[in-house]
Each structure stands twice: as structure tokens, then as C-alpha cells.
Amino acid sequence: MEQKRIAIYGKGGIGKSSTASNVAAACADEGYKVMIIGCDPKSDSSITLLGGKRIPTILDLLRQKIDVKEEDIVFDGYKGVKCVEVGGPEPGIGCAGRGIIVAIQRLKKVCKSIDDMDLIIYDVPGDIVCGGFVAPIRKGLVNEAYILTSGEYMPLYAANNICKGLAKIDTPLSGIICNSRSVTREEEIVRKFSEEIGSKLMAFIPKEQIVQDCERDGFSVLEKAPDSSVAGVYRELAHAIMSNDSSVLPSSLEDERLRELTR
Amino acid sequence: MAEKDISIIHPRPSSIVAALYTLRDLNVDVAILHGPPGCSFKHARLLEEDGIHVVTTALDENGFVFGGREELSTLLGKVNEMFNPKLIGIVGTCVSMIIGEELSEPVKDANLDVPVICVEVHAGYPNNTKGVLIALESACDAGVITDEELERQKVLLKEATNVEKRHGAASKEYLVPSRGDLKYKVAEKIINYLKEGKKCLTIMNAKKETGYMFADITVAINEVAEQLGVSDNVINMANVDDTLGLPRVRHHAISIMNDFREKGIEIHEIIGGMDEYPVTGEKVSELIAEKYSDFDFAVITGVPHAIPMDNLQNMDVISVTNGPRQVHPLKDMGHSNVIVEIDLHPKTLGVSNIVESEFGATMREVVKDMQKTEEA
């Protein structure tokens, strides 16, 4: 099969990292070779795949002027999921965007196993504040983009903006994922939004306390609560992503229409 | 100000470089570039010839990502030991400014007993005079120059920018560089004019240290006139007022005047200080209207495009510039000949005497040859 290299975009705090790691775990359960690359300076993408432990980031090592090798930056997590964290400079100092670019170039150079993967998930920060934050896409590392949103106005607003951005850099959108915040008519709102921008709704993930409980203990839902209903939802989403073969250059909605949708 | 906003596509000196030269005029002993190792290399080298030390924090890829606070404070300590400076300047670059480096923090970290001027500048300003302005403002903040001097300089900078926009390097979207007219042809023309008893105005309107070479053209014309016995037909103007400008600039005026005096050359009209080249035009125009309107030809050196043509219409105007891109704009202004002193600037760094110009040397040779053929 062709390697899938996806990135999940969406407003900060909407659940990108937790969705990414749960999908990674679900795919690993299915026997896929999966890598997750955390591109957020917060470095919190892989922590629930590593039993709550933090790994050294690429930029941590580059800062120490270490000639990094694959084994210094790629760590095996739950069921062999390969975990990488880009890291970043201290908040407020230097340039995180440039950091992502440099780290990804280095990763590409030293990481041989990257080619063997079935699925690579780039977990990107919510706010695309400069060119560095879209480097995974711009440098051709990502071939499918997903957007995560709830049915609230602000996350949808952000999602809509991301659609504009993707269209501008000629990157097709493979689907919308709804991560619920328990607002009324949520699934309907997000489904409508997905259709109107020319895409499709991939999954509706309910808001469940267990997601946060597992996270607090340092695990994915798939590992800690495999029998929960939300684990089932992640499994379905994982399946939908792995079998998805359609994508579109998204259009975007007028703000007026967006407000109407969420009213 | 700008009548037109054009997008100029020929490369030109950056604001970073302009800031470096300004720091030199403020007599800093060391200038530190906070940025990539190759930034402004050529001018940094030239400035070393002028007696100041230029060093760089040499930010690498890591520096771009993590910042260079430590690199800068360490370098401050190092240059303090190596050069024992009385005044230090730090100059920002695109890289350090884009990533938001704070220049004053490393200065505090280094905790030296030496005043430091921090110039937060990058190369992205369309007019490089912006680099001069930022450097001067920072110098004023550091107490190195007075508010009055800052205000004076601001006026000059604004005019300098306007001069470039009117007839200079910022006058067209693209200016083809040119080597100008053949020096010996123009030398012959000037000598013949003098022989014919025509009246000559020399106008030296030089930018700072470039005066060390442009002054030589004034000297050469006077020497030739003397040999031809027509000294009285030459009137000299020059911007060599030694009471104006930053310390180093005044020093240039003093040195050049000394040389003029030693060579027995009288400057009949002092038209301003050596940093006043953008504003001398009006004075020159007035002087011509008052006293010299019957002159036959003028030789303008330095920044010729700052001298308006209004009162020069009846004269044959010959100009000498050091900017190859200045040739076409000067011809467009109506100058009949334009001479380029190629690579003039490097030869005027680190000197305190008039240095021979190619055009001056050519005139001296041509007059000899012409006299020889006449004798024969």
C-alpha cells in the first residue's frame, strides 16, 4: 500500500494531539507500522504512547550540538509506534518556525525507518503563525490533511481559515473530524460544514471523561480502556483514514454562513 | 517627499551597512554584527581599513532557532579584552531582528565598563538612510550625541533620501551601471577650455571621506590652470566646513583643508560641512546667481546630482561620481560629460590626506603631453 502521511490541523486545544495518538495506537493495534511526529514546541504528541514519559526532542539535541542519529530521536512506544518530537526553543526566544524546518530536515536525513512506515502522523500546532509551521506540508512530507473541529463557532472559524490556507498552498483536504464539545446539533453542524466546503465528515468523537483520565495516567484510550465505546470510535476513525482515498481542494465559507450554521 | 513609489530592482547598500558606517563616524572602536557570519562581509572588511574592528557573532542554524544571547554577551567580553575599546556598537541583522533578539540583554549580561550603542536594524528598509537614522537615534539614547545633532542629522538624512529619489540611485526602477566617459577625452576638453581662457567653477560636494579623492580633482584643475597661467579663471567651492558634523567627519574637513592650504589652493566658497552634501545645492545655486553666472563651465565632483541645474543652464557641466549607476541620471540632468572614479571609496578609507584620483592623474598627464607636442 501507499504510505499515508497525514497532518491533523485545528484550533489549539481542540484535541489534535489526543486524537493523533489514539489513532496511532488504533492503527498499531491493526498491525500497521505507524510513526507520530510531534511538531508542536510543547512536545506533547507522543507522551500517551510512551506511558507518560517524555523523550528528548530533536531540537534539544541540536541545541547541544549533538550529531543526532536515528536512535537518539526515534523511540518505540505503544505496540512499536515510532515516536518523534521536534521540540522548540525556549518560549519567547529564537524562532520556533525555523526550528520545525531544521528539525524536519534533520529527521529526513537521519531517519531510515521513515520509509517503511504505513502511516506517519504529523501532529502540528494549532496556530500556523509562520511558514515554519506548514513546513511538513510545504516540503512535501504530508500528502493528506485532516481538520479537527467541534460544532462551536470559534473552532469552525479556525477550521474554515485552515481551508483557505490549504487551498492557497494547493494542499487537498482528506476529511473533517468532529471532536465533540457536547454542543447541540453538533454532528449535524459539522457534517453540513464538511459538505459545504466540499469535503466529508470522517468521524464524530464524543466528549468522554475517560479520554482525559487515560491521558492523565499517561496512556491512550486504546491501551488503557480498549473496551470503552470511545476506543471503538477511534478504531473506526483509524479504519476510515487508512481506507480513505479521496481528497479535495477545499473551498471556504463566508463568515455570515458560518454564523448561520452554528446558530 | 516621494512623488512616486517605485520598486527598485538593482541591489544597493543595505541599512545594516549604513549603520556600520555611521558607527564609524561616531568613532566606535568595535562594531559587532549580531547575525550570520557572512553578513555585510565586504563593507566590514573595508571598515577595518578605516581603523575600526568589525566582528560578528556568526549565528549559525542553531542560533537562528535558539537565539544568540550568550554568543553576543561572550563576544562583548572577548572584544573588550582584545581591543580595549572606549565605545562599542552592536548592529542587528535580518536574522537577529526576525527572531526578535533583544540586543540590550546581552549587554547587561556582559556588564562592561564601556558604553555600548545598540542598533536594532535589518536590511529590509528600502532606503538605507534608515540604517543611519536608527544608528544615530541609538547613539542619542546612549548619550553619545546630543539631541541637537540628532535633529540636524535627521534633516540631512531626509534630504539625502530625497536627493537619491530625485536624480540618484532611487530615481528609477532599474539603473544600468556605466563606466562613464573616457577620462583623457574629458581631460583634454577641460584643458582646452582653460587654454581658451574660459572661466571654470569647481564644485566639490563630497560625501564624508570620499572627499579625500574628489578633492584631488579640484587640486588637479588648479594645477593645470596654474601651468597655463590662468589661475584667476578658476573659482573653487567645497563642502569642507570643519565646524559641522560628527567628530570623524569634522576631522576629514580639517585634513582636506590643510592639504588644500599646503598646495596653495584657495577655496573661495565653503558650501557646507562634509555631511551636508544633500543640502548644499541651494547655497551653490545662490552663489552662482550672485557672483558666477557668467562662468563658462563647471566641474562638479562627489554627489553631483544634489546640485540643481537651474543656475547651471548656461554652463557646460562636467561631473565626477563614484557611482556607476549615477552616470545615466546625471546625463539625464543635462551634464555633458560624466566621469566615474571606479572603486573610489576603498581608497579613501584609513587616510587623512588627499589621495590621487584617476581623473586628476589623467589631467596632469594630458597637460604635459599637450605642452610637449606644442614645444615640438
Ligand SMILES: Nc1ncnc2c1ncn2[C@@H]1O[C@H](COP(=O)(O)OP(=O)(O)O)[C@@H](O)[C@H]1O
Ligand atoms: N473526545 C474528548 N473527550 C474528552 N476530552 C478530550 C477529547 N479530546 C481531547 N480531549 C482533551 O482536550 C485537551 C486538549 O487536547 P489536545 O489533544 O492537547 O489538543 P490540541 O493538540 O489540539 O491542542 C486534552 O486534555 C484532551 O485530553
Ligand code: SF4
Ligand atoms: S539577508 Fe540580511 S542578515 Fe542575511 S546576509 Fe543579507 S543582510 Fe545579512
Ligand SMILES: [Mg+2]
Ligand atoms: Mg497538540
